[in-house]
Every structure is written in C-alpha cells, then in structure tokens.
Amino acid sequence: MTATLPAPRAAVVAGLGGWIPHRAVDNDELARTLDTSDTWIRTRTGIRRRYTIAPGEATSDLAVEAGRRALKSAGAADADALVLATSTPDQPCPATAPQVAARLGLGPVPAFDVNAVCTGFVYALATAAGLIATGTAERVLVIGADTFSTILAPDDRTTRAIFGDGAGAVLLRAGDRSEPGALLDFDLGSEGEQAELIQVPAGGSRQRSTGLAAPARDHCFTMQGRPVFMHAVLRMSASTQKLIDRQEWGTPDKLVAHQANIRILNAVGDQLGLGEEQVVANLDRVGNTVAGSIPLALADAVTDGRLAPGERVVLTGFGGGLTWGSAALVWPDLPVEALPHQPPAA
Ligand code: ACO
Numbered sequence: 001m002t003a004t005l006p007a008p009r010a011a012v013v014a015g016l017g018g019w020i021p022h023r024a025v026d027n028d029e030l031a032r033t034l035d036t037s038d039t040w041i042r043t044r045t046g047i048r049r050r051y052t053i054a055p056g057e058a059t060s061d062l063a064v065e066a067g068r069r070a071l072k073s074a075g076a077a078d079a080d081a082l083v084l085a086t087s088t089p090d091q092p093c094p095a096t097a098p099q100v101a102a103r104l105g106l107g108p109v110p111a112f113d114v115n116a117v118c119t120g121f122v123y124a125l126a127t128a129a130g131l132i133a134t135g136t137a138e139r140v141l142v143i144g145a146d147t148f149s150t151i152l153a154p155d156d157r158t159t160r161a162i163f164g165d166g167a168g169a170v171l172l173r174a175g176d177r178s179e180p181g182a183l184l185d186f187d188l189g190s191e192g193e194q195a196e197l198i199q200v201p202a203g204g205s206r207q208r209s210t211g212l213a214a215p216a217r218d219h220c221f222t223m224q225g226r227p228v229f230m231h232a233v234l235r236m237s238a239s240t241q242k243l244i245d246r247q248e249w250g251t252p253d254k255l256v257a258h259q260a261n262i263r264i265l266n267a268v269g270d271q272l273g274l275g276e277e278q279v280v281a282n283l284d285r286v287g288n289t290v291a292g293s294i295p296l297a298l299a300d301a302v303t304d305g306r307l308a309p310g311e312r313v314v315l316t317g318f319g320g321g322l323t324w325g326s327a328a329l330v331w332p333d334l335p336v337e338a339l340p341h342q343p344p345a346a
Helices: 027-033 038-045 059-074 097-103 117-133 192-197 225-247 262-271 290-303
Strands: 010-019 023-026 049-052 081-085 111-114 139-146 166-175 185-190 254-257 312-319 323-330
Touching: 010 059, 010 117, 010 290, 023 027, 027 038, 038 262, 059 097, 059 139, 059 166, 059 290, 081 097, 081 117, 097 111, 097 139, 111 117, 117 139, 117 166, 117 185, 117 290, 117 312, 117 323, 139 290, 166 290, 185 225, 192 225, 225 254, 225 262, 225 312, 225 323, 254 262, 254 290, 290 312
Parallel strands: 081 111, 081 139, 254 312
Antiparallel strands: 010 166, 023 049, 139 166, 185 323, 312 323
8 A cells, every 4th residue: 555645844933032141241351360352352253242151050041031932932832842952951961951841831742952062953943843744743942052151161261252151942833834934944964073173072971981080171161263163164154055056045135154253154154145234143242152042143133123024044053063054944024032131232
C-alpha cells in the first residue's frame, strides 16, 4: 500500500520578546579595572554597553522573562513544547529548559536545551520547525538565553569587552508557508576541526576523566578573535547567500545577523551588497548576548521601526563549534514590547 504524505506544515513566527538583566556595564566602567578604553572598544567592536546578571541570578531567569514576553506578543497563554538555546545552562545537568517550562506554567510539555553557542537560536528554530512539521507540536516556544558574564575570566579584556547577558524568544505556531512569519528555509552547518577557536577548555568529560583538577582559568571561556572574525564573515555571508538564491530574492530587505562585532556586520553586509540600513545592529546597546543575540536584535529592530511587516528577512548566526546557520522569512505584523532598562537615546 502506498500513502501520499501531506506537505509538511510550516512553522510561523507568532510572537517575539526580549529581556536583559538590570545591571548595565558601560565601556568606561570596564576600563576602570581592565587595560582597555571606551575608544578601543567602540572603534574595534561597536559596543558601548552590555548588561550582566546579579549574584544568584541565572540563565533561566532571563529565559523565563523573554519567554513570557513572546507568549504575550502572540496573545498565547501557553505552548506545547519548549526549545532553549544556551551554552551557559543553570547547571551542567539536567537541561535548563524543563525548569523554564515549569516556571512558565506550560505543564508537562517536551522541553530540552540545544547548544550551538552563538548559532544556538537558529539551530533551535530549525529544531522547533521540525517538531511542528512532524505534528509533534502545534506551538513551540523557542528561547535563546545566555549569561556569558559567568564564564569570562575577570582579567580577559578581549572577551569582557564583547559579551553581555540577555535572552530573546519567539513563539512558533503551525501554519502555512504563504503566511507572513512562515520560516521558509534553513541552512545549517558545522566545522568541528576548528572547535578550539572558541571553547571552555575544562569542566567536561575530556578533562574530568583525567581525575586531575584543571587550573581555574581553564574553566573560563576563550576565543581566538582574529580567525573567528574571518570564519564569521565567510560563513554568515555564504549561508545567507544560499538562502537568498534559493528564495530568488535578489536581495533581502533586512539582514539580522548574530551581534558579535560591528565590523563583522559591515563586512557581511558588504559581501552581500547590502546598505548599512539593511543590516540590523543593536550590539552597541547590549553587546554580544550569544544565543540571545538574534531575537534581541529583532525585538529592538521591530520596536524602533527598523524592521517592518512584509520585509524579507534573513537571520544568520555564527559561533562556537564552529557552527553557523540561517533562516529566511517575511516579517509578520506583531506587537513587541521594547527591551527593558534601556537609557533614553543620547
Ligand atoms: N582593549 C584594548 N586592547 C585590546 C582589547 C581591549 N578590549 N582586546 C584586544 N586588545 C588588543 C590585543 O591584545 C592586541 O594587542 P597587541 O597587538 O599588542 O597584541 C590588539 O588589541 C589587536 O588584537 P586583535 O585580537 O587582533 O583585535 P581585533 O581587532 O581582532 O579585535 C575582537 C578583537 C574584538 C575579539 C575581534 O577579533 C572579534 O570580534 N572577533 C570575532 C568575535 C566573534 O565573532 N564571535 C562570534 C562567536 S562567539 C561565540 O560563539 C560565543
């Protein structure tokens, strides 16, 4: 007997929310304890400020707030699955997602973490779209949340200048490809041969199986900035171009890329022939928030009018692994709350 499979259902973005913690750290504050300056950080990265959690706070606290805002934006009371992208879970085991689902009152839904570092949000979107396509779920809450302030070496000026804590979330619902907000296409990739470029050397099975204590510094995040920069430009440009070609868009209206460095965003925009106004940036306000970065940039862009309903958007990320990934969609009409704690524009 043969059976014709129905066309897979599309996953449609139905809600969006972002959250950052209260404590703002500007460049001048960093320069008081590190050998750096506001001028160096602004000109080399474009970042002016980042936010950090308070003692005792954790990634799940940010994830819950972002998830709540995404549900509210969608006018939804709940979701029937939760995917959390993070590489700074509340604890190594178990995953953080089930606790987030419980605190959001979602009931006994499937909930799990995805770790693709700064690409995590795009990987989580693709995973959630799969849950919807297979009929496993009707509405999936996808959250990207990280607290890199907890894994940076206090004296590492390179990483402390860049990273901030934050979370962003979207609610995906089952729908049709022709609807605004439908995730039209994905491109995902990895290159494990380059894993050492972005890593926390200790704390996993490789180190723990030795039975030897690791130096404290090996439990901190390290990144080889220059080669990572080059890989980021190459991978995000190529991945975005693939989707533009497959969608036959010629050029997208907006690119919302992982917010690591303004020079990376400008280089990717140049490679793709995009104008500065087409490349969304909010890293000046929040720094690199890792898995929170893309939904936080989306939330900022929607609330300040830089991203409008009907615009063709590519989301693209790059991060540890190495990993990269992109998604294409036409932006839907959604009510989105402004990010909290932002000082008024200068
Ligand atoms: N303040 C002052 N000087 C600094 C600072 C700082 N905060 N950071 C580095 N420097 C110094 C370096 O020590 C070096 O000094 P030297 O010439 O005396 O050795 C000099 O500045 C140049 O260093 P580079 O590393 O070449 O600086 P670069 O211009 O490449 O900027 C940066 C460094 C910002 C890290 C950049 O390489 C970058 O953005 N890389 C990509 C980051 C990224 O894309 N991450 C995404 C993935 S992250 C994830 O997945 C978690």
